[in-house]
Amino acid sequence: MSSTERAGRKEWIALGVLALPLLLVSMDVSVLYFAVPFISADLGVNATEQLWIFDIYGFVLAGLLITMGSLGDRIGRRKLLIFGAIGFGLASVAAAYAQNPEQLIAARAILGIGGATLMPSTLALIRNMFHDAGQRSKAIAFWSAVMMGGITLGPVLGGFLLEHFWWGSVFLINTPAMLLLLVLAPMLLPEFKAPAGGRFDLIGSVLSLAAVLPVIWGIKELAANGFSALPVVSIVAGVVFGLVFVQRQRTAAYPMLDLSMFRNRAFSGSLAANTIGTLALVGNAVFLTQYLQLVHGLSPLKAALWSLAPSVLVGGAAPLATVLAGKMDRAYVIGGAFVLGAFGYGVLTQVHVGSSLAVPLVGAGLLAAGLVMVMTLVTEAVVGSVAPERAGSASAVMETCAEFGGALGIAVLGSIGTAAYRSDLPADAAAPLREGLPAATAAAAHLPGQAAEALLATARHAFTHSMNVVAVVGCILLLATAVVTTLTLRGTTHTPQQPTPAPVEDDASADRLQMAS
Numbered sequence: 001m002s003s004t005e006r007a008g009r010k011e012w013i014a015l016g017v018l019a020l021p022l023l024l025v026s027m028d029v030s031v032l033y034f035a036v037p038f039i040s041a042d043l044g045v046n047a048t049e050q051l052w053i054f055d056i057y058g059f060v061l062a063g064l065l066i067t068m069g070s071l072g073d074r075i076g077r078r079k080l081l082i083f084g085a086i087g088f089g090l091a092s093v094a095a096a097y098a099q100n101p102e103q104l105i106a107a108r109a110i111l112g113i114g115g116a117t118l119m120p121s122t123l124a125l126i127r128n129m130f131h132d133a134g135q136r137s138k139a140i141a142f143w144s145a146v147m148m149g150g151i152t153l154g155p156v157l158g159g160f161l162l163e164h165f166w167w168g169s170v171f172l173i174n175t176p177a178m179l180l181l182l183v184l185a186p187m188l189l190p191e192f193k194a195p196a197g198g199r200f201d202l203i204g205s206v207l208s209l210a211a212v213l214p215v216i217w218g219i220k221e222l223a224a225n226g227f228s229a230l231p232v233v234s235i236v237a238g239v240v241f242g243l244v245f246v247q248r249q250r251t252a253a254y255p256m257l258d259l260s261m262f263r264n265r266a267f268s269g270s271l272a273a274n275t276i277g278t279l280a281l282v283g284n285a286v287f288l289t290q291y292l293q294l295v296h297g298l299s300p301l302k303a304a305l306w307s308l309a310p311s312v313l314v315g316g317a318a319p320l321a322t323v324l325a326g327k328m329d330r331a332y333v334i335g336g337a338f339v340l341g342a343f344g345y346g347v348l349t350q351v352h353v354g355s356s357l358a359v360p361l362v363g364a365g366l367l368a369a370g371l372v373m374v375m376t377l378v379t380e381a382v383v384g385s386v387a388p389e390r391a392g393s394a395s396a397v398m399e400t401c402a403e404f405g406g407a408l409g410i411a412v413l414g415s416i417g418t419a420a421y422r423s424d425l426p427a428d429a430a431a432p433l434r435e436g437l438p439a440a441t442a443a444a445a446h447l448p449g450q451a452a453e454a455l456l457a458t459a460r461h462a463f464t465h466s467m468n469v470v471a472v473v474g475c476i477l478l479l480a481t482a483v484v485t486t487l488t489l490r491g492t493t494h495t496p497q498q499p500t501p502a503p504v505e506d507d508a509s510a511d512r513l514q515m516a517s
Contacts, residue, residue: 005131005132006132006135010188011129011130013188014125014129014188014189014190015126015129015139015142015143017181017184017185017188017189018122018125018126018143018189019142019143019146020177020178020180020181021081021084021085021088021118021121021122021177021178021181022118022119022122022143022146022147022150023146023147023149023150023177024088024150024173024174024177024178025088025114025115025118025119025150026146026147026148026149026150026151026154027150027151027153027154027157031154031155031157031158031170031173032053032054032158032170035158035162035167035170038162038166038167039053039104039167042167043098043099043100043101043104044100044101045101046101049101049105052101052105053101053104053105053108055220056105056108056109056112057108057109057111057112057115058112058216058403059112059213059216059217060109060112060113060115060116061112061113061115061116061119061403062212062213062216062400062403062404063116063208063209063212063213063216064112064113064116064117064209065116065119065120065212065396065397065399065400065403066205066208066212066256066257066393066396066397066400067116067205067208067209067256067396068080068084068116068117068120068121068396069120069124069392069393069394069395069396069397069399070200070201070204070205070256070257070392070393070396071117071200071392072117072120072121072124072193072392073124073193073389073390073391073392073393074193074200075193076191076192076193077121077124077125077128077191077192077193077391077392078121078125078185078186078189078190078191078192079191080117080121080392081117081118081121081122081125081181081185081189082181082182082185082186083117084113084114084115084116084117084118084121085114085118085178085181085182085185086178086182087110087113087114087117088111088114088115088118088174088178089174089175089178089179089182090110091107091108091110091111091113091114092107092111092171092172092174092175092178093171093172093175094106094107094110095107095108095111095168095171096168096169096171096172097168098168107171119395119396119399120392120393120395120396120399121392122143123140123143123379123383123391123395123398123399124192124383124391124392124394124395125189125190125192126139126140126143126383127383127384127388127391127395128190128192128388128391129190131388133384134326136380136383136384137322137325137326137380138319138322140322140376140379140380140383141318141319141321141322141376142318143379144318144372144375144376144379145315145318145319145372148314148368148372149311152307152308152311152314153308155300155301155304155307156301156304156305156308157170157173158170159300159301159304161173163301192388192389193389199253199254200254201248201252201254201255201256203248203252204245204248204249204252204255204256205256207241207244207245207248208245208256210237210238210241210245211238211239211241211242211244211245212238212242212400212403213238214234214235214237214238214241215234215235215238215239215242215404216238216403216404216407217231217234218231218232218233218234218235218238219231219235219404219407219408219410219411220407220410220411221234222411222415246259256393257393257397258386258390258393261385261386261390261394261397264385264386264492265488265489265492266381266382266384266385266489266492267381267382267385267386267394269381269485269488269489269492270377270378270379270381270382270385270398270489271378271382271397271398271401272401272485272488273334273338273374273378273481273485273489274374274375274378274379274382274398274401274402274405275401275402275404275405275408276405276477276478276481277338277341277371277374277375277378277405278371278375278401278402278405278406278409279405279406279408279409279412279413279477280341280345280367280371280409280413280474280477280478281367281368281371281409282405282406282409282410283409283410283412283413283414283470283474284345284348284364284367284409284413284470284471284474286409286410286413286414287413287417287466287467287470288307288360288364289303289307290437290438290463291351291360291463291464291467292306292307292357292360294437294438294441294460294463295353295437295460295463295464296357306357306361307361307364309361309365310361310362310364310365310368310369311365312365313365313366313368313369314365314368314369314372316369317368317369317370317372317373317376318372318373318376320373321333321337321372321373321374321376321377322376322377324336325377325380329490329491330377330380330381330489330492331485331486331487331488331489331490331491331492332486332490333373333377334373334374334377334378334482334485334486334489335482335483335485335486336482337370337371337373337374337377338370338371338374338478338479338481338482338485339370339478339479339482340366340369340370340373341366341367341368341369341370341371341374341478342370342474342475342476342478342479342482343366343370344362344363344364344365344366344367344368344369344370345363345367345471345472345474345475345478346363346471346475347359347362347363347366348360348363348364348367348467348468348471348474349468349471349472349475350363350468351363351464351467351468351471352464352468353457353460353461353464363471367474370478378398379398381489381492382394382395382397382398383395383398385492413470413473413474416466416469416470416473417466417467417469417470418436418466419466420465420466420468420469420470421436421437421462421463421465421466422434422462424461424462424465424466425458425462426458429458430443430455432455433455433458433459436459436463437459437460437462437463440455440456440458440459441456441459443455444456444459
């Protein structure tokens with residue numbers, strides 16, 4: 001396909017095929033929310049093992065994204081997608097029938113490896129299938145909507161399955177979709193690889209893993225347990241390995257990342273916007289979930305169902321962003337979307353204990369709609385600002401930044417919320433009350449009626465106060481980001497593209513291209 005050729009029916013059908021792995025990988029982040037109590041009862045999981053069951057998937061996925069993006073550029077994106085689907089499907093079966101916590105943790109780690117192959121492959125293939133900028137914007141809008149839909153549907157699907165089947169069903173749901181992908185991918189998805197990718201940089205891969213994992217782990221530990229020396233040392237070690245990784249990419253004969261990408265304002269500015277957008281979105285989700293369950297007293301399943309309400313606003317956000325970006329400079333649309341997200345945070349500043357559910361849900365909907373618009377446009381900017389043979393590594397960098405943004409959202413906004421919560425408590429507050437709303441709720445269950453009500457009233461008031469403070473901080477952050485992003489990305493909509501290489505249809509074609517080069 002030439003750089004000016006428009007995609008046809010086959011490419012649009014292939015986009016639907018790419019939605020399968022994207023939907024499942026995004027759902028796998030949240031589908032475990034309701035399953036943990038059942039898993040704990042069946043396998044005898046302790047608190048530490050429970051944390052690892054939750055976190056190992058995200059840790060491995062974040063650590064391997066850059067490696068897998070670079071690998072896909074070299075061996076072929078479709079091939080990597082198929083390998084990832086096989087691994088993801090087999091690991092899902094292993095997780096479903098795990099006999100002890102160790103087996104489940106190992107299976108979740110393999111799921112993370114599979115997820116790391118699938119995420120950048122889907123976005124890179126979109127870059128290679130849709131060369132027309134207008135069509136690519138629509139395809140990426142669909143990609144963004146599917147990803148957000150998977151994250152939202154995960155808890156609801158998990159709750160439904162657990163009401164009718166055993167806990168392993170939340171993993172087995174992946175297998176039929178992966179089998180369908182294995183059948184359809186060779187028929188509908190083209191193969192693409194860099195014509196002269198060179199040897200795979202194994203040392204660079206190890207360094208990228210050593211840089212990302214300690215930082216992600218350290219940030220999450222600080223968010224979960226407060227300040228301590230080990231997480232700080234871990235973050236510092238990760239930063240040091242990151243600097244070594246950058247130096248390696250400057251001197252390696254066949255680097256994993258082309259560092260010249262970062263000199264492009266469209267690329268680097270969009271990465272920063274995506275990181276902050278993810279930070280704001282994930283940070284709010286932590287508070288909204290607790291508000292629905294512990295302030296309004298909704299069951300987890302009801303809370304998940306109510307959390308679908310903002311989807312009414314979110315559903316049209318990605319297509320709207322694409323339409324607006326076609327009529328004006330993309331930077332102004334991104335800036336306006338950040339302002340819309342800030343307005344959502346402004347609504348959340350008005351939430352209190354007795355608020356109608358409409359107030360937090362409208363606020364969350366406006367916030368999510370604005371940030372989905374941001375993520376749609378910056379994703380298109382990232383993949384559109386690099387040559388197609390670099391699309392895999394560029395997509396991986398963007399996904400890694402999103403993982404950092406999510407971790408920072410929990411850590412930074414969570415820490416601000418904790419400080420605000422404790423500042424609203426009386427000086428002689430009991431220990432369970434000072435630990436947070438979940439601990440106070442658990443303690444109230446063992447107290448007589450009036451004492452329990454008093455404890456809960458104090459904790460809920462302090463929590464909504466902390467939620468308001470976080471919303472004020474988030475509003476200011478997004479307004480500042482709107483200004484900086486608009487100034488940074490202005491005029492980058494039509495960034496010149498490097499020549500588009502011909503698609504590689506199979507391994508033999510790849511060999512011929514490499515010989516010709």
